[in-house]
Amino acid sequence: MRLPASTRPSRLAWLAVLVGAGVSASILPPPGRSCRLVVPAVTAARTAAANALKRGDYPAAIRQLDHGLRTIGDRYIDQDAMDDSAMKLVFAQDEQRKGRLQRAAVIKQRVLAARAAMCGIG
């Protein structure tokens, strides 16, 4: 199943999902802002995505996860870590492009969970 055009991320939005930082200042939060500010939005996105996954609505899950990733932005970045999460998002995006939406959603869900944890969002 290919993701409907309306749910495919634009290039700029995708850049924001991918890593958050240093990509497009106009659509990203300023660096250094507290993770605390985004707890409600990220938690809500994760919950909505989990519910969408449970009912097999993968396009909706992906929308929520992309929103959560954009919201958390670069707040998660830890320069003392070797962080490969952007690579996993590229892989997820490639799976999404090939219509493997469940796999794409699951990978994005795990990346968002890891970034949220690095940001102190349980």
Added chain:
Amino acid sequence: MASTRLDEIEGLATPAGAPRTLRLSAANVRAFQSLWRQSFPGGHSRERGGTLFADSEGRIGLGNIAGIASDSNSFKPDLAPKPGGGTRAIGTFHTHPYDATENWVTGVSFSGADIAYMINKGLILNLLQSGPRLFAFVRTRLSPRQLPYAETHAKHALEITPYLMRGITYPQASRMHMQAAAAMYGLAYYQGSGRALTRVHPA
């Protein structure tokens, strides 16, 4: 087969001056393989790794296994020497595991953050295992002293996409792109398995 020592890879003027082959000790290979096997606890991917220390004679060994933290996408090394270990942190080793939900992909090379970490921490050697494949970067005097972490993290992930759009598989795309990245950062780049890695940039 004698393993590569620190003096063979430290202070290299250019990537072309790097050894054609990196030779790993049997003990290091066993440790790397063990960490690879430990990279799927409960069936879920979790990166593993450690710090490469050199002793007073330039022998390279793995220590501080487990690092400070890790998860399915990242590894946070502990670079502080410990009593009884090597005396100087010269690099890191870590794994790139992909579990069943990630299609058991192997052969995935470095990320941009892996490069930025190595450069910014002043490390000489970066080793990675993904399935049976091993990858390495060796720093030279052409390498930058610092890289912007977040930008490097983003840049190299984004630059894989054009390869994927041409139908190249994800692991192969990562390997091809890291050859280009090595040229960009004055790094020697190696691929291999077992105890020997061959320099692929410059070939």
